[in-house]
Amino acid sequence: MKMLILIFFASILTNNIALTYFLGMCPFIAISKNTKAASGMGMAVTYVMVITAIVNYSIYSFVLVPMGLEYLSFLIFIIVIAGIVQVLEMLVERFFPVLYVSFGIFLPLITVNCAILGLSLFMILRDYSFLEMVFYSLGSGLGWWLAIVAMAGLRRTLMLSEPLESLGDAGITVILAGFMALGFFGFSGILPV
């Protein structure tokens, strides 16, 4: 139990998937211009992350490993992710129109979000058990959500200041992300993982 809690908080704070492993950087920079969109994207990523992690884990350990087909994992994972995103988009649009407005529009973008595939690869690499994997994927999703919302907040205050022109929009965002990563690095004292 203690291990599960440790994994959960480590994946939110000390091993934040956006700021420590640099996963999902493209949407992190492109969609963090306002807090609402950032939050929708974060929500979508969290949902998809948990669902795809569970499905990919099951396929990997019950189909690929017994049949000795581990080398196909990249191909299978990306098909599963694309399929789940498609189905999820249709389901949300059909049954939860309110939710669709807040995060459904971001779903198509998620197939190429490297955080989702990255999570599946990391969980295989680290040999997590099923429960550990659930906590890890939930924590990573929430961590990514936290990071992008915080980033959107930071960028809103940026409107009041004038950064160097040649830094550009992307440059200043990357440097801000650096400061955020430094802040999250400070958490590393509290958790032994």
Next chain:
Amino acid sequence: MGKIAKSRGVSYFIESLWYNNATFSMVLGICSALAITTNLLNALVMGISVTVVLIISSTVISLLRSIIPERVRIITFMLLISTFVIMVDFILKIYLPPVSKALGPYVGLIITNCILMGRAEAFAIKQPPYYSIMDSLGSGIGYTLSIMVLAAVRELLGAGSLFGVQVLGESWAGWGLLMIPSGAFFVLGFYIMLANMIQKRFINRNVD
């Protein structure tokens, strides 16, 4: 005719090498640019892997461009790209096991590298193979050079070495900040700034 075609190919090459450079001009595919630039060897291997996958996938997509149905093109690109990434992963595992271990999941993440999808969608699906090869060669080399610059700065100042060979001498304490994740963001930020500055001067001089 041949000469015109050649010069057009070269201009596509330069276009994607500098003006549409994935790292500083479009800020695409920076996940791996940030993650694996702690030393030069990893960056070089990563750059070559991405370039190889990019060239093969662009060529194949360009050859198949009249067969691939419009509606399922994205998933087709993904399947093609992931097949080639699996090949590259095998090659790395066999010939360069330590580097393959250091790159870890980031080899697999070439699949979702936006550069590959971007070049497939924006270029290879519309253009004949020769231009596609020039374009992807330009993008690939541009990406490789970018991450090598980042890795050189980080390895030289962070560990005092280049390609694992000590350069700055034993007395260099090492700038630890550059080896942790936030250092990667800072170096990339300043790299984008520098590239923009050069770009601006370059363009201004052309206008005069």
